[in-house]
Amino acid sequence: MSALPPALVAAIERIADVDELLVALDFDGTLAPTVDDPASARSHPDAMAAILALEDLEKTRIALVSGRSIGNLASVARLPDSTILVGSHGAEFRFGGAVSGPELDGDERKMLDRLYAAVETVAARYPGARTERKPAGSGLHTRMSSPADADAARADALAAVAALGPSSGITERYGKDILEFTVREADKGTALDVIRHRTAASAVLFVGDDVTDEDGFAVLSGHDVGVKVGPGETAASHRVADPQAVAELLALLAGLRERKAASPR
Numbered sequence: 001m002s003a004l005p006p007a008l009v010a011a012i013e014r015i016a017d018v019d020e021l022l023v024a025l026d027f028d029g030t031l032a033p034t035v036d037d038p039a040s041a042r043s044h045p046d047a048m049a050a051i052l053a054l055e056d057l058e059k060t061r062i063a064l065v066s067g068r069s070i071g072n073l074a075s076v077a078r079l080p081d082s083t084i085l086v087g088s089h090g091a092e093f094r095f096g097g098a099v100s101g102p103e104l105d106g107d108e109r110k111m112l113d114r115l116y117a118a119v120e121t122v123a124a125r126y127p128g129a130r131t132e133r134k135p136a137g138s139g140l141h142t143r144m145s146s147p148a149d150a151d152a153a154r155a156d157a158l159a160a161v162a163a164l165g166p167s168s169g170i171t172e173r174y175g176k177d178i179l180e181f182t183v184r185e186a187d188k189g190t191a192l193d194v195i196r197h198r199t200a201a202s203a204v205l206f207v208g209d210d211v212t213d214e215d216g217f218a219v220l221s222g223h224d225v226g227v228k229v230g231p232g233e234t235a236a237s238h239r240v241a242d243p244q245a246v247a248e249l250l251a252l253l254a255g256l257r258e259r260k261a262a263s264p265r
């Protein structure tokens, strides 16, 4: 029996029938179960199989929309060049294998170097804290820190970044056990608009688990379907429990879309 809510199954049946479909998926916590080491995250095998089946279909495009850099995302997601990748929350894109963004100017590059140094200096002070360099920013991971150390590391990092000056242009965003800083602001909502336009999608299915995915849910409308993974407030119309349920949802969609391709009206 399906673990998917009946209203979601009905929404998937409807969206499977649109002409040009864009399936936009967050990676960590959505396709890939959360793990302590970001480099070892992998898509649920059933989700991977469904994505590859969808990739084979005409009028169906798959996009991963992630906070990871494109290079990092490509190495963990291991999908074909035909898969659209959005990295750094929308500061980078990969279409047809060609990567664009973030194309920083000289001042931004200098500030990025200062940002890397500031966040890495802070991380070195706290057990379990680690950093992730991105093309336009730096992430402070605290999953492996005690709650007290995580709180202190975040406060310390916010102060260190504030000390880079009010005109640094740096903004921050929170995710699951990560505080990120960037010299080039981007968000998944703007990114979804870009790929919707680029693929001439009739409708978008967007699935995500984190607060950063709410920007994506906020731009959905019309025949689009938004699915939140796990607990927490959301603007999405549907919810599933975990990446296992996401895999089931994608398998359902792939089967319906294959049937539509085999017997077009």
Ligand SMILES: O=P(O)(O)OC[C@H]1O[C@H](O[C@H]2O[C@H](CO)[C@@H](O)[C@H](O)[C@H]2O)[C@H](O)[C@@H](O)[C@@H]1O
Residues within 6 Å of the ligand: 026, 027, 028, 029, 033, 034, 035, 036, 037, 038, 041, 065, 066, 067, 068, 069, 132, 139, 141, 143, 175, 176, 177, 178, 210, 212
């Ligand atoms: O937008 P996403 O694809 O969900 O990326 C968000 C962040 O994901 C990664 O960190 C998160 O997942 C790790 C692996 O499960 C976990 O260890 C970490 O605690 C999470 O924050 C990635 O490393 C970040 O760069 C992304 O921004």
